[in-house]
Amino acid sequence: MHPQLAEDLATIDSLFETVKLQGLDYLQQLSQRPTTAVAVEYSQNLSDEGVGTLKALELFNRQFEPVIIGSSGPRFLGFVTGGSTPAAIAGDWLASVYDQNTQATSGQGDISAIIEKATINLLLELFGLPKSFLGGFVTGATMSNFTCLATARQWAGKCQGKNIAQNGITQGLHVLSANAHSSILKSMSMLGIGSANILKVEMEEGNRESIDLFDLENKIALLNGQPFMLVSSAGTVNTVDFDNFKAIAALKVKYNFWWHIDAAFGAFAACSPQYRELLDGWEYADSITIDCHKWLNVPYENAVFFIKAQHQHLQVETFQNSNAPYLGSLTDQFSYLNFLPENSRRLKALPVWFSLTAYGKNGFRAIVENAVDMARRLGEFISSSEQFALLAPVRLNNVCFTLKDNGDPELVAVFLEQLNRTGKVFMTPTVYKGEKGIRASFVNWRTSIHDLEIITTTMISIARSINN
């Protein structure tokens, strides 16, 4: 054994104690940690002998630690960024420690897929979804959308008598959507469908980002009965709008299409009786994407897909890994190897299993309702303020706003830049219905009224300073 490895192994006790204390220190100071840092370029040569983990930690603490931002903290409102609960971190640590390769539920060696399947069932319960869905873990909602659309692609091929997984794409794949997330287009590009081949459906009138059902039927008519894939939204990124799932479910009776729902974070509306009805009818979808590293507050990289069990053959045709004889036959056992894009995978289910087991339905109800409450309060502050104006109603956990009309649209960017530079809060820019604006997204489990006070005070003082 190399001496550095031998020494690390001999001192693993004190080593991990040091790392644990450092981690605790970070978590305890998280709310004071700046939400931005100045980027520094860094280069290093690979040494021959290495320095051991303790010295590596010292180097990390000198070079990187000071510029690591509080993005897992309570006032990082950019994108849709969750944090990590204690249970999630415990599960994630143990996933590294046990270092299983999650593939099969029986047979050769590792059986951690049993934990994955059990965790998928807990998630179905959390979301109130039927057991007719089979699910699995992937790295993020992008890969979840990819997995669902890959299976949808196989379905669309089959409708035309083609096996696309085996023979490649010919043509004639149609995707319809009103407000597809960028990752849908990325998935279409990776799947050879081509991101330009999205048929854009109009959004509903007024302050909506949801699919216009009348226009949807017009667009369907243009396809002359050809099969198509419909991508609908449970939670658009700007204003968290939801498509009318009951109405779309009714269309399933009339038309031949694969129905996918991107519910990356909107799925969590199901955790609260107050918001659950936004999702009414979603159980009739063929596939659903949900991110865990957002509102479930587990560490990156963690998401699930749910695909109806009746489509399992399409999924296995798409992802089968059966040309490797040493991995055994397809039909022996259930294996995630033949079910999703990755082959070797860490035990991503564990942080989710810990979280769901530790906090239960009401724990997540509280996280969701708190985030929505924070967003509503920020929305109320904005609509009653002199400096700011809402761009859209606050539907759930995102606030989309701008500066009050002052004749200079560039000021929005100046305001945001200065706001973020304070390091006390982080928000991201957006464009809503052609207007430049700012988005604040509440998903972190720690955010409190106290944080909101810091946020609004900082917003007011920046707005005053740029108006002078």
Ligand SMILES: *Cc1c(COP(=O)(O)O)cnc(C)c1O
């Ligand atoms: C975040 C998000 C995605 C992409 O998720 P990643 O986890 O970044 O891959 C897809 N769709 C929606 C609606 C999202 O909010």
